[in-house]
Amino acid sequence: MAGNAGGATTTASTGPRVGVLALQGDFREHLAVLRGLGADAVPVRRPEELEQVAGLVIPGGESSVMDKLSRAFGLAEPLRAAIAGGLPVYGTCAGLIMLADTIVDGIAGQQSLGGLDVAVRRNAFGSQVDSFETDLDIPQLGEEPVHAVFIRAPIVESVGERATVLARVPDGRVVAVEQGDLLGTSFHPEITGDTRFHAYFLAKVRAREAAMQYL
Ligand SMILES: NC(=O)CC[C@H](N)C(=O)O
Numbered sequence: 001m002a003g004n005a006g007g008a009t010t011t012a013s014t015g016p017r018v019g020v021l022a023l024q025g026d027f028r029e030h031l032a033v034l035r036g037l038g039a040d041a042v043p044v045r046r047p048e049e050l051e052q053v054a055g056l057v058i059p060g061g062e063s064s065v066m067d068k069l070s071r072a073f074g075l076a077e078p079l080r081a082a083i084a085g086g087l088p089v090y091g092t093c094a095g096l097i098m099l100a101d102t103i104v105d106g107i108a109g110q111q112s113l114g115g116l117d118v119a120v121r122r123n124a125f126g127s128q129v130d131s132f133e134t135d136l137d138i139p140q141l142g143e144e145p146v147h148a149v150f151i152r153a154p155i156v157e158s159v160g161e162r163a164t165v166l167a168r169v170p171d172g173r174v175v176a177v178e179q180g181d182l183l184g185t186s187f188h189p190e191i192t193g194d195t196r197f198h199a200y201f202l203a204k205v206r207a208r209e210a211a212m213q214y215l
Helices: 027-036 063-072 077-084 094-099 196-212
Strands: 017-021 040-044 055-058 090-092 100-104 116-121 131-136 146-153 155-159 164-169 174-179 182-185
Touching: 017 027, 027 040, 027 131, 055 094, 055 196, 063 077, 063 094, 063 100, 090 094, 090 196, 094 100, 094 116, 094 182, 116 174, 116 182, 131 164, 155 164, 164 182
Parallel strands: 017 040, 017 055, 055 090, 090 182, 100 116
Antiparallel strands: 116 155, 131 146, 155 174, 164 174, 174 182
16 A cells, blocks of 8 residues: 555555446455455446556446446446457456346346357346355366355356357356456356456456557
8 A cells, every 4th residue: 555665564566457346246355356466456436447447347246236327327338348449357247247248137128238249147046046156167277176156146048159168067057258358257256265267367457458568
């Protein structure tokens, strides 16, 4: 923290500057994980704040509320423009719904930001199994399985040709996808202590930042 030269316990933020959409949901957990990985993580609620970040996380929460708030705050169009312009974005759970080109089972009038060439079904695991945990094999993140926590989670119902599957639950349904610098998971790595998804995302942000320096 600035002005804390004598402090013994602060971790220096070395960047990149990454935003977490902080309209609703568990944005604080994402900020903490990103800061723990050395990123300069900041909440984003206004278009001016969005302009200053090199990547963005859209947290879990309730996608229909996030949709309404993003429109009410004048953020929906700047977010769409940023995604179209290549901003790396990682969406977890409700954030994945926000990133999907198509929402299945949204509330009346619910819009997504889009970007990911997928159709995502909200609350896909049904009311009997609102929440569950399982281990996922994700070779891109290493040999150790990823312990995944699902909370009223969406499922990726169809994957377009521009998107790639990263993980499936044991019955074969898709729960993690990527498409260039866009990343989406049905589950919540920000609450398990396993930081590999956030590290994987930060690597995308850093690579893009490095590439932009030579433009
Ligand atoms: N944990 C979550 O983010 C749940 C997502 C929520 N069911 C939605 O539709 O947005």
